[in-house]
Amino acid sequence: MVKQPSDKEFVKGDPEWVAAFFKYMSQMLVDGRLTGNPLEVIDGGLTGVGEGLKRLQRGQERGIKYVDTVGEVE
Structure with missing residues (x-):
């Protein structure tokens, strides 16, 4: 699981972390492990x-x- 860094400036300067995070979140949506409210x-x-x-x-x-x-x- 991708951990959320506590330093937001770090995230802005790290496109690799952002790419990994969105890939992970996309897969969670596809797998049904992350859903919205009914x-x-x-x-x-x-x-x-x-x-x-x-x-x-x-x-x-x-x-x-x-x-x-x-x-x-x-």
């Missing part, structure tokens, strides 16, 4: 934004990313 699409355009906020206020679900389809017209 997401739930809320339909309804701007109305759906309000629904998502209500769910957050109620604490209905945790660890879920709400995605609203704002560009849709109903």
